[in-house]
Amino acid sequence: MSRILELMPELEPDELHYVQALVNDMPYAETQQFANIYRSRRKKPQDVLLLVIVGFFLLAGLQRFYLGQVGMGLLYFFTGGLCFVGTILDLLNYKRLTYEYNVKEAQTVKAMLRY
Structure with missing residues (x-):
């Protein structure tokens, strides 16, 4: 770990x-390369939370x-966040949404x- x-x-x-489970069998140099690429592609839960809040207003x-x-x-967009119900659910589940994307x-x- x-x-x-x-x-x-x-x-x-x-x-x-x-x-950690994903890179466990990788050599250190490949793990470093993985970390550099993954860091640039992953999303932060705080950013998703901010966008959910902006979505309310x-x-x-x-x-x-x-x-x-x-x-x-x-x-x-066209349903107003499914009449705010979907937006409220996303507010409660923003960490799970981000985790699924990052996985x-x-x-x-x-x-x-x-390769």
């Missing part, structure tokens, strides 16, 4: 455990666009490094 914690101290606990669905869910973003990105980065 210390290897990935040393390289990416900003990870949330659940994400840290997942990424200005433009619903920004968090979904930010997380690459264009269809849901359009649905939220997919981690898998993508690992696949890129394995």
